[in-house]
Amino acid sequence: MPLGQLLIDGLAMGACYGLFGLAVVIIYKTSEVLNFAAGETAMVSTFVAYHVMVFYGYSFWVAFVVALIFVAILGVAIEYFFLRPAKNPTLLGLIVITIGAQMLLMGLASWKWGAEQKQFNIPFSYKVTHEPIPGFIISEWAIAVFVAAAVVMVFLYFFFQHTKLGTAMRATQQNKHAAKIMGIKTDRVFAFSWAFSSIIGAVAAMLLSAKNILDPGFMMESFLRAFASAVLGGLMSIPGVLIGGFIMGLIENFFGYLLPAWKPITAFVVIVLVLCIRPSGLFAKHWVKKV
Amino acid sequence: MLKVKNIETWYDLIRALHGISFEIKQGDIVALLGSNGAGKSTTLKTIMRLLYDLKEEQPEKGTIEFMGERIDRKDTDEIVKMGISYVPEGREVFPELTVLENITIGAYTRKDKKNIQSDLENVFHHFPILKERVKQQAGLMSGGEQQMLAIGRALMSRPKLLMLDEPSLGLSPLLTQEIFGIIRNINQKDGVTIFLVEQNVNMALKYSNYAYLLENGRIVRADKPQVLREDEDIKEFYLGIATEQSVKGYKRYRRKVRFR
Numbered sequence: 001m002p003l004g005q006l007l008i009d010g011l012a013m014g015a016c017y018g019l020f021g022l023a024v025v026i027i028y029k030t031s032e033v034l035n036f037a038a039g040e041t042a043m044v045s046t047f048v049a050y051h052v053m054v055f056y057g058y059s060f061w062v063a064f065v066v067a068l069i070f071v072a073i074l075g076v077a078i079e080y081f082f083l084r085p086a087k088n089p090t091l092l093g094l095i096v097i098t099i100g101a102q103m104l105l106m107g108l109a110s111w112k113w114g115a116e117q118k119q120f121n122i123p124f125s126y127k128v129t130h131e132p133i134p135g136f137i138i139s140e141w142a143i144a145v146f147v148a149a150a151v152v153m154v155f156l157y158f159f160f161q162h163t164k165l166g167t168a169m170r171a172t173q174q175n176k177h178a179a180k181i182m183g184i185k186t187d188r189v190f191a192f193s194w195a196f197s198s199i200i201g202a203v204a205a206m207l208l209s210a211k212n213i214l215d216p217g218f219m220m221e222s223f224l225r226a227f228a229s230a231v232l233g234g235l236m237s238i239p240g241v242l243i244g245g246f247i248m249g250l251i252e253n254f255f256g257y258l259l260p261a262w263k264p265i266t267a268f269v270v271i272v273l274v275l276c277i278r279p280s281g282l283f284a285k286h287w288v289k290k291v
Numbered sequence: 292m293l294k295v296k297n298i299e300t301w302y303d304l305i306r307a308l309h310g311i312s313f314e315i316k317q318g319d320i321v322a323l324l325g326s327n328g329a330g331k332s333t334t335l336k337t338i339m340r341l342l343y344d345l346k347e348e349q350p351e352k353g354t355i356e357f358m359g360e361r362i363d364r365k366d367t368d369e370i371v372k373m374g375i376s377y378v379p380e381g382r383e384v385f386p387e388l389t390v391l392e393n394i395t396i397g398a399y400t401r402k403d404k405k406n407i408q409s410d411l412e413n414v415f416h417h418f419p420i421l422k423e424r425v426k427q428q429a430g431l432m433s434g435g436e437q438q439m440l441a442i443g444r445a446l447m448s449r450p451k452l453l454m455l456d457e458p459s460l461g462l463s464p465l466l467t468q469e470i471f472g473i474i475r476n477i478n479q480k481d482g483v484t485i486f487l488v489e490q491n492v493n494m495a496l497k498y499s500n501y502a503y504l505l506e507n508g509r510i511v512r513a514d515k516p517q518v519l520r521e522d523e524d525i526k527e528f529y530l531g532i533a534t535e536q537s538v539k540g541y542k543r544y545r546r547k548v549r550f551r
Contacts, residue, residue, distance in 0.1 A: 164399065167388065167392055167395075167396055168396065168399060170385070170387070170388060171385045171388060171392075171396050174385045174386055174387050174388065175383055175384075175385055175386075177341070177379070177383060178379065178383040178384070178385060179385075180341065180367050180368075181339065181341070181367065181371070181377050181379060181383075182371070182396055182397055182399050182400075182444070182448075183367065183368040183371030183372060183399050183400035183448065184368065184396075184399055185366075185368050
């Protein structure tokens with residue numbers, strides 16, 4: 001039984017979900033809005049990278065940077081043009097707006113690039129493998145995923161704990177009213193968190209599409225899994241999301257090996273069970289507001 | 292320093308402030324008194340432009356001038372930068388940030404790092420208990436400590452004018468006295484002008500240099516505390532000293548007042 005490979009593949013897949021879950025969590029942390037457009041924003045940016053590589057013939061890294069800049073602007077634009085004009089918005093209303101944005105982006109992508117499946121190549125192929133320890137086969141793709149996840153995590157930790165803007169973002173999430181009184185431009189904080197989350201989502205999507213395929217619907221299921229791992233991690237804690245992602249990836253991979261027919265749903269069943277026992281997720285420590 | 296002229300604030304169809312005017316002079320402690328729903332907090336929020344979300348044109352009428360500049364159409368962060376600091380009703384600290392993070396975020400609009408450090412020392416000087424708790428989550432502190440934290444946080448923007456909304460809310464009489472003592476200290480040692488909104492009329496009159504009385508969105512009295520203390524209405528309805536009965540033997544709850 002290829003235990004080692006299942007383990008590593010599961011962890012790599014989980015890191016991808018976790019990374020993408022972070023994109024959801026960052027927006028949720030600052031504004032309590034669940035961004036259902038995250039998957040499609042990332043999908044469009046992957047297409048932009050694909051476009052730059054295939055039609056203009058630039059290298060992957062150029063395309064990567066272009067896509068990240070594009071997606072940051074796209075994220076801010078969604079916040080600015082769709083969410084901000086909402087008058088007296090309720091949370092549910094804002095969430096519905098993000099669903100609308102998701103459908104819009106999906107339509108735009110199929111109109112521009114067509115719905116057929118494409119191959120998205122990055123320099124880290126999952127076909128090139130190493131075997132550092134016998135039985136543990138690790139592909140270059142998996143290494144790239146682990147490195148990306150580690151870099152993003154460390155960066156986020158320092159950003160939220162040790163920078164002025166990061167503290168302001170946490171403050172805005174905890175008490176928007178008081179944050180305003182401190183002279184924090186809360187609108188700008190929201191725009192910034194959208195840009196931030198979109199960038200992280202785009203990185204995750206590019207890694208995912210390199211493993212699978214590229215078409216306008218490829219983020220649909222990945223988004224659901226990433227969202228589920230974010231919920232599993234508690235939607236608030238950044239390390240929690242990544243651990244939630246790992247759990248998700250491992251369960252999926254092991255059950256996929258043992259019972260292939262059950263692969264798509266096992267992880268969700270586990271999540272339902274976990275949430276029955278701990279409704280706020282595994283790592284949540286949400287503050288209960290005192291009146 | 293702060294000149295408010297004839298401002299009106301509406302919550303949809305309800306007029307909360309019926310054109311009030313007052314002035315705060317440099318170096319004073321000015322109190323704004325009144326019962327629930329009189330419009331005290333609304334006045335402060337209007338000055339800070341926190342009702343901006345409700346309507347762009349807030350206040351609907353009148354002008355607010357601070358240091359000779361009109362601020363009634365400025366954004367909140369600009370007002371903070373100009374030197375007005377506001378301690379909201381009910382503390383509103385950031386519960387999941389540590390005490391130190393809470394205090395330093397008060398200096399968010401400032402760029403001068405050296406002075407921030409000395410101001411931090413100054414806050415700890417006024418509130419020694421905060422220094423012992425720097426690493427603690429703010430939400431886990433008691434009400435009195437949270438109030439101190441909120442005031443300390445407001446001081447970090449190095450304000451010229453500090454506006455406090457009910458600093459005595461939910462505190463024991465002893466703690467209230469302590470907080471008011473510190474407020475007086477801040478006024479005298481740091482030279483910060485203080486604008487105080489209070490329901491605790493007795494305390495507010497003890498510590499202020501000038502006081503306004505607000506009733507139903509109108510200012511009905513404006514005088515020095517010594518004078519207000521002798522006022523029949525204030526004695527009866529706010530301080531509860533005289534228990535005068537009317538001819539029919541009922542206790543009166545309100546006398547007709549002439550609005551200024």
